[in-house]
Amino acid sequence: MTAELEARIELAQAVERGASVLSSRVVEAFLNVPRHPFVPAFYRRDGAKYVPTRGHNDAWLRAVYADDVLVTEVGGVHVEDAPDCGVTGVATSSSTAPGLMAEMLDALDVRPADRVWEIGTGTGYNAALLCHLAGAATVTTVDRTARLVDAAQGRLHEVGFAPAVLRADGAGTPPAGGPFDRIIATCAVRRVPTAWLEQCVTGGVIVAPIGNALGGGAVVHLTKLPDGGGGGGGGGDGPIH
Template sequence: MSITDAPSADELRQCMTDHLVRTGCIQSKPWRAAFLSVPRELFVPDFTVRAQGGLHRYSQGDPAWLAAAYQDVSLLTQFDQDGTATSSSTQPSLMAEMLEALDVRDGDTVLEIGAGTGYNAALLSHRLGPDHVVTVDVDPDLVAAAKTRLRSAGYEPTLVAGDGMAGYSKRAPYDRLLATCGVGRIPTPWRDQLRPGGVIVANIGCGIVRLVVQSDRSCRRPVSPRPGHLHERPADS
């Protein structure tokens, strides 16, 4: 296939979204619409993919860059001096599962821990409106870049440079909290900043959990877990 015959961004976005629907990662029309609308490539002008035991770097202008941006894999976007990845755009299938598990309703306000590239905040903003999305990241440079890319995509949620483990009390209480960064347990500020009945979806240990905040600020897993691949655990596991 020549470069001129290569699929467009819209076609690649459609293929990725269709794949997420077929595999059950996307289960609702609003999230399907979000994935169809938000241009992932805008948030990852440069990234690295782990493939065949090695790393392959893609940059805007590379003929393979656009198609690579729509693979169902995590795109590594920042590394420290030791070569360890410190930021990425999460694998779309996992991102979709976590967003579905949030079980958001129109009018809900979401606190996202880990702004990263800003792509996930764009999906949330498309679904709920930018005024209902707050995203926090410890890296000020990531926040600045995410803000620029979100604005280019037409979204202006609240972005905060700070310690995500402390949440963001200025906009509390929230209805939902989504954390893609790994934690050992749910920090107390997260529970305190959610309304009773609020939902936390987070990466704890080696699995993704969905927890509901009780009136006493404890967290419990739902009695009837949502279908999908989420690993349900007690809050402090």
């Protein structure tokens, strides 16, 4: 068994152990989809700076398959374009911690052939997991910049998935491919935009982190109601219209 496969199995086991309940389909997705092709480099914090870590060595592999967030863009500077001395600023894109991804994917309850819209492609790793769960033909993922979507699309192709990867503002005009059975945001939102409810089929599910931070905080989990609103919980206390 290769070191990469061993690390991937350990991560899937850690993700399963860390969650109170996790569907076997989500655990299988983590077993089947490698994380390392999506994070050939990431930033590590060094005082006030974010310094790029590159290279396929043991330390890199351990970090890639740890249940941790990996920052990949700071102040709009993609880690693969960063100088070796590092950059300062605020993290603007990352690969979410796998444990949190697993809980969100579990809440999303993706079925084969579901039409899925992901807001926040980032590295493309979560999109790859969505492709494994739904099938790539019905997955659409969007992010803010050409740099992010081009890199993610290339890596998704490398691992054998060809979903629609688009540069778009998730708060703007919804992409083609809807209405969607499942909508997931990987960036935090203050409230679920009306457009997402409109783009979701009745009985469909929306999952999003609520708050201001990149990725973290409480997660809202809504089911689209026949009256057009959303019922659910996690980040809210009743229907959201």
